Amino acid sequence: MKLIKLDAIDSTNDFLKGLSATDELENFTVVTAENQTKGRGQMGAVWNSEKSKNLIMSVFIKDLLVSAEEIYNFNVATALAIIEVLKTYKIQNLSIKWPNDIMSANFKIAGILIENNFKSNGSISSIIGIGLNVNQTNFENLPKASSMAVIANSTFDKDELLILIVERLKVNLAFIGSNPDYLWAQYTNHLFKKEFPMAFKLETEKVFMGIIQGVSKKGKLIVLLEDDRVVEYGLKEIQMLY
Incomplete structure (x- = not known):
């Protein structure tokens, strides 16, 4: 694993994308930053992080995906890697809020942003961005955010966490080729609010009740509606309203 440590950068994903x-780059090249000024989440959401308190990292992956249909497997493998590492630190009530948030109870403690590059020769490379709230304790104006430090009432070694996450990521990504069904079963079991009635809102602002059943291979959320229809929804x- 090649590790590049930066003090401050606009985005570790963008930095690694430019470098690649x-x-x-060798597989599993990792970039970390103490401060990220333009961190991004899904659909352009801003990822706010207090300087030097959290783990901000991006991992370069190549030659592991053979088709575009396997892309969501990376989301599954990455989310599970974070969950599995956090369990070793006794972080409680962990789940995966579709598509890419890691939760402890009802609080978000990590986010994932995966960006893929499809080359003309058919090869696919990916950059896996991870933001994990580690030692930050002040979440003013972020009522749904928390951290390992808040949950466990302790401080943690970010470098140790990084190594453990990359090691677990390597194991899980290997499962994509050897046993993807295992990954999907674990991912589905860890889905946030799975099989609990909850409220959702559509693009049209319409609110309705439904029950999460799982996620499709293409990454769509599978929801059972009140009229017994099962519908798949894209990002x-x-x-979710929770």
């Missing part, structure tokens, strides 16, 4: 465009089509 000019250099031949931009639905919002």
Whole structure:
């Protein structure tokens, strides 16, 4: 694992993306930053992080995906890697809020942003961005955010966490080729609010009740509606209200 440590950067994903465009990077090249000024989440959401308190990292992956249909497997493998590492630190009530948030009870403690590059020769490379709230304790104006430190009432070694996450990520990504069904079963079991009635909101602002059944192989949320229909929703089509 090649590790590049930065003090401050606009986005570790963007930095690694630019580096991969000019250099031949080795697999699992990792970039970390103490401060990220333009961190991004899904659909352009801003990821706010207190300087030097949290783990901000991006991992370059190549030659592991063979088709675009397997892309969501990376989300599954990454979310599970974070869950599995956090369990070793006794972080309680962990779940995966579709598509890419890691929760402890009803509080978000980590987010994932995966960006893929499809080359003309058919190869696929990916950059896996992870933001994990580690030692930050002040979440003013962020009522749904928390951290390992708040939950466990302790402080943690970010470098140790990084190594453990990358090691677990390597194991899980290997499962994509050997046993993807295992990954999906674990992912589904850890889904936030799975099989609990909850409210959702559509793009049209319409609110309705439904029960999460799982996630499709293409990454769509599968929801059982009150009229017994089962519908799949894409990321931009639905919002959970919790």
